[in-house]
Amino acid sequence: MxxxxxGFGNVGQGFAAILRDKANDLHAQYxxxxxxxxxxxxxxxxxxxxxxxxxxxxLIAIExxxxxxxxxxxxxxxxxxxxxxxxxxxxxxVVEVSPTNLQTGQPALDICYAALDSGKHVVLxxxxxxxxxxxxxxKRAQAxxxxxxxxxxxxxxxxxxxxxxxxxAGCKITSAKGILNGTTNYILTQMEGGMAYxxxxxQAQELGYAETDPxxxxxxxxAAGKAIILGAALFGKQWTLDDLDVTGISGISSDDVAAxxxxxxxxxxxxxxxxxxxxxxxxRLSLADPLAGVGGATNAITxxxxxxxxxxxxxxxxxRKETGFAALADLLDIHRLT
Amino acid sequence: MxxxxxGFGNVGQGFAAILRDKANDLHAQYxxxxxxxxxxxxxxxxxxxxxxxxxxxxLIAIExxxxxxxxxxxxxxxxxxxxxxxxxxxxxxVVEVSPTNLQTGQPALDICYAALDSGKHVVLxxxxxxxxxxxxxxKRAQAxxxxxxxxxxxxxxxxxxxxxxxxxAGCKITSAKGILNGTTNYILTQMEGGMAYxxxxxQAQELGYAETDPxxxxxxxxAAGKAIILGAALFGKQWTLDDLDVTGISGISSDDVAAxxxxxxxxxxxxxxxxxxxxxxxxRLSLADPLAGVGGATNAITxxxxxxxxxxxxxxxxxRKETGFAALADLLDIHRLT
Numbered sequence: 001m002x003x004x005x006x007g008f009g010n011v012g013q014g015f016a017a018i019l020r021d022k023a024n025d026l027h028a029q030y031x032x033x034x035x036x037x038x039x040x041x042x043x044x045x046x047x048x049x050x051x052x053x054x055x056x057x058x059l060i061a062i063e064x065x066x067x068x069x070x071x072x073x074x075x076x077x078x079x080x081x082x083x084x085x086x087x088x089x090x091x092x093x094v095v096e097v098s099p100t101n102l103q104t105g106q107p108a109l110d111i112c113y114a115a116l117d118s119g120k121h122v123v124l125x126x127x128x129x130x131x132x133x134x135x136x137x138x139k140r141a142q143a144x145x146x147x148x149x150x151x152x153x154x155x156x157x158x159x160x161x162x163x164x165x166x167x168x169a170g171c172k173i174t175s176a177k178g179i180l181n182g183t184t185n186y187i188l189t190q191m192e193g194g195m196a197y198x199x200x201x202x203q204a205q206e207l208g209y210a211e212t213d214p215x216x217x218x219x220x221x222x223a224a225g226k227a228i229i230l231g232a233a234l235f236g237k238q239w240t241l242d243d244l245d246v247t248g249i250s251g252i253s254s255d256d257v258a259a260x261x262x263x264x265x266x267x268x269x270x271x272x273x274x275x276x277x278x279x280x281x282x283x284r285l286s287l288a289d290p291l292a293g294v295g296g297a298t299n300a301i302t303x304x305x306x307x308x309x310x311x312x313x314x315x316x317x318x319x320r321k322e323t324g325f326a327a328l329a330d331l332l333d334i335h336r337l338t
Numbered sequence: 339m340x341x342x343x344x345g346f347g348n349v350g351q352g353f354a355a356i357l358r359d360k361a362n363d364l365h366a367q368y369x370x371x372x373x374x375x376x377x378x379x380x381x382x383x384x385x386x387x388x389x390x391x392x393x394x395x396x397l398i399a400i401e402x403x404x405x406x407x408x409x410x411x412x413x414x415x416x417x418x419x420x421x422x423x424x425x426x427x428x429x430x431x432v433v434e435v436s437p438t439n440l441q442t443g444q445p446a447l448d449i450c451y452a453a454l455d456s457g458k459h460v461v462l463x464x465x466x467x468x469x470x471x472x473x474x475x476x477k478r479a480q481a482x483x484x485x486x487x488x489x490x491x492x493x494x495x496x497x498x499x500x501x502x503x504x505x506x507a508g509c510k511i512t513s514a515k516g517i518l519n520g521t522t523n524y525i526l527t528q529m530e531g532g533m534a535y536x537x538x539x540x541q542a543q544e545l546g547y548a549e550t551d552p553x554x555x556x557x558x559x560x561a562a563g564k565a566i567i568l569g570a571a572l573f574g575k576q577w578t579l580d581d582l583d584v585t586g587i588s589g590i591s592s593d594d595v596a597a598x599x600x601x602x603x604x605x606x607x608x609x610x611x612x613x614x615x616x617x618x619x620x621x622r623l624s625l626a627d628p629l630a631g632v633g634g635a636t637n638a639i640t641x642x643x644x645x646x647x648x649x650x651x652x653x654x655x656x657x658r659k660e661t662g663f664a665a666l667a668d669l670l671d672i673h674r675l676t
Contacts, residue, residue: 293631307663314650
C-alpha cells in the first residue's frame, strides 16, 4: 500500500517510525506492506517519490528542521503542492495528520476530497474534516468506492471508534460518555492531589500535554470537537461547536475538588453524546463510575447499549506512538477489507 | 446464514431472541440474515428443519420444558443426533452453547471438529473446546477454510477477544490482566461493603451469579479456563488447568478486605496471562488501577502492549443477552469476512 502523509509533525513521525520498525511483523502477520511515497508539510518542504521514500532518511531530514536535507534520487520530486500529491501521486491512501481546524476543517478537508475523488482511501488523525464534514466525506468515499477511517481523532489509538462502529455492531448504542481530553484530566487529577489549578496547568504544559495557549483544552473545545465526531459517527448528526453545550474546567476551584473528594466523588470533564445533543462539562462522578478511576492524561469512554449495557474502554488519548498506531490500525483495516 | 444451535439453555435462548428481535436491523445494516435451522439439546429434544425453525415457537416450546411441543411441519426432523446435525445439516455455522467441560472439552469438541470438517464455521460460547484444543481447532478450521470464533468464552459479549486479536492488530500484546469471573467480583465487592463471605456467596447464588456448587467460581477454575483461552489466543500456548497457578477467594476474610480498604486498596481475583504462564489469585490493587474500580459482577481486562501501553476494557461478563450478543457478533464478523 502506497501512502501519502500530509503533515509530518509528532504524529506523522510517530506513524512513520512504526511503519519502519514493524515492517517485518506487518508483512508476516497481515500481508501488509506500507510504503510512504509522499510527505507534505506546511512550511518544511514536500517530497514525492513514486518508488517510495526512505523512512530513516525522512526522520533524519526532519530533525534538521527541513525536508530539503532528504537525499536526492532520480525519481524524487520536491515541489509538488499538497493538492497535487492528493490527486496525482501513486498513493493508495492519504494519511492526514496536519493540524486541526475545528471551524472550517481546511485546508485538510479539500485535500481529503481530492484524495477520494482521485481514488485514494483517507485516514485522518486531523479532527477538523471529520468534525466539520463527516457526512460529505462519507458520501464522497462511497461515490469513489473508497474508505475513510478516523480512529486517531478520538482517544488516539485507543480504539473508541472501531469499538462503536465495528466491534459492537449488532448493538444499538444509545449514548457515549467520555473523558476525551487528557490535559484537563491531568490537571483535575493533580488538583485532587492538592495542587492549585495554575500549577497543575503549568505542569501539564511542561510535560507537553497542554499547548502554550491552553484554551482549546481547558475550555472544553478539544473535547467538544470529539463529541461532534461521535455525534456524527454514532447518531448521524452534523453538529457545529455552536450546537454543543460546552463548559471547561477553569471554573473548578481547589475547594470544589476537595469538597468532591470528601463526598467520595471526583470531578471529571465529561463529554456526553446522545442523539439529542452533545454536552461537555465538569461533572462530579461517584467513585463507582468506571470513569472516576481514570487518572492522569488517560482517556476513557463508556458506551451505553441495548444488548451489552455499559461497555467502557480506557487508554491513551494522545502521544506520538499512540496516535501513530491509530493511523496504522486504520490502514490495516482498509487492507483487510479491500 | 443457516445456523445450527447446539445447546438451548439461557445463552442459546438469549441468542435466538436477539436474532428474532434484531432481524430487520441486521438485514438493513449489515445484509445479515440469520436463520436457525437446527436446535440440539442434551435431554430436551432436537429439531432440524432445513427451511428454518420458527424462533417464537422454539422459545415457547422450550418453556414447556421440552422441544417436543414445537409444531409439526413437512420438513421438520426430530430425531437427528447432534453429530449428524453438525455433519449433514444445511447449516453454514454451528453455534456451540452447551455446558463447559474444562477437562476434556467433550462432547462439544468432537461436534466442532465434525462441523469444521463438513465445511461449517464454528462459534463457541462453550469454553471447553477452546481451552482444551485451541490449536487443533484452528488447524482444522484452516484446513477446511472455515472460521472459528469464541468471543463469548471470555467476558461474554464484551469484546475482549476481538480487541486483542483484531482491533489491536499491529500492537504486540505483552500481558493480559483481568477480572474474568463476575461471581467472585460480586462477592468481594459485597464484602467490602461489610458483608461476610458466606452471606455474599449466598446472595450471589440467589441472584443467579453463582452455581449451587460454587467451587468453579470461588476456587478460581472458571477464571483459569479463561486464562488458558487467552494464553492460546494471545501467545500461542496450550496450557492445561494443571499448568496454571490458581488460588480462589475463599481464603479472603472480612479482616483482609477491611485491611485493604484502610490502605486505599481493594482485593480482586486477578487472572494474569503472559507468555511465561497464567496465574489466578486474589491481589490487592491500588485504587489507581482501572481494575480496582470494577465493582459487582462486572468483568474487565487490561492488555499491556508495545505501542498503546495499557488498554482496559470493562463490561458485562455474563448474562443471557450479553452472551447471546457475543455469538451474534462472531457471526457478523464471519459474515463480513466471507
